[in-house]
Amino acid sequence: MSILEVSSLGKSFGVTEVLKDISFSLEKGESLAIIGSSGSGKTTLLRCLNHLETPDRGSIRVNGETIFDASSDAGVSGTEMRRRRLHFGLVFQSFNLFPQYTAFQNVVLASELLARERPDYKARRKAILDEIHENGRRLLDSVGLSAKADSYPHQLSGGQQQRVAIARALALNPDILCFDEPTSALDPELTGEVLNVIRSLAARSTTMIIVTHEMQFARQVADNVLFMDRGVVVEYGRPADVIDNPKQERTRRFLENYFNA
């Protein structure tokens, strides 16, 4: 069974149909790169998966559980919505770290808040928090930022901020980690450190969906590549096929423009 199954997803903003009938699936441990020009619907697709937008049509299943179905999802409670969205983590293009919290606090805040809802929280408060903090330190270490744990976001470079954001997204242990153009807001010399972190996640078989403009990176890291254009999936397959030997005319044109630019 696939960890993620997206079926016939559709989304319009007013009269603009941004997603038209998007279907794909993802296996556990797989990393999928989504490529395409701006306005192709890539970001909207990620936002739909993370419940930041509500699709008009289609369904999303995670581990066989339907977490979204446009035909029956009207009355989902806020609590249930929060539970469902935790299947996904999202790393934003613009990091969106919380400026008043240190790198470490950014990583552990959501876990601490969620822990309060646990029935054994009162009884085991100390142990639960210790565990969360230990996990936070381990995650900062895994993105190479142990030394910056007590720094505030404005004291960090863009690349460091994005690495903190990745650790923050990992803290809740999502089934699927999504990246929305994680290096697009970075100076070129800072993209490498972020891409390396994502690379190491892929090496540890983290299930990921990466919306990216970094074609070389997609080729190296992704197990599969999905090319989107004007709200539809134009081509899907191994990077060697989609990027190096595209079958579709639209994919070919996009890649030509990309590599000639």
Place this chain on the structure above:
Amino acid sequence: MLDIIRVLISGFGENLRIFALTLLMAIPLGLIITFGSMTRFRPVRWLTRVFVWVIRGTPLMLQLFVVLYAPGLLFGMPMRNRMMATLVAFVINYAAYFSEIYRGGIESIPRGQYEAGAVLGMTRPQIFFRIVLLQVIKRITPSMGNEVITLVKDTALSRVIGVAEIIMVAERYTKQGLIGPLFSTGLYFLLFNGLLTLLLGWIERRMDYFRA
């Protein structure tokens, strides 16, 4: 001389009372008005915005008269307590101003902050109180500081409905040919606003550790 100073100080006590009580009540009331002016429920939103427009668009002096006389003229329940009338007018007036400052502050927080909280499973109250609020406070502190200092000076307006505030009591001495007491009232305002400026600076520095 000492007698005069004692009288002036007790007059300024009225000014400080209006100042403190107005702040105490207008700060939370302003937040409620903000929620009204930002709600998705249109009738409430428009009503709140019209209310804010009226309060900000008319003189506080006129509002003082309205609060003092309207209950008696319209409902046969004359407002006898002038301090009470002053506080009602001041609290409503300042809450309206504060609400617009709050709204500007809340609307200036990038959407990404809310979205980052949401994808991390936070509830809407958690996002507001844990993430947005402190950033809003940091952003609005300078404008709030301006309003607070204006409020100190506005308290002198209460004399138009007969509150014995400092300028009113000082003016009485001019009938005895003494102009000094009246002019000296400026010092009381200056001194108090000086202290407030220091306090506001301290508050701003307390939030210097982050950028928002």
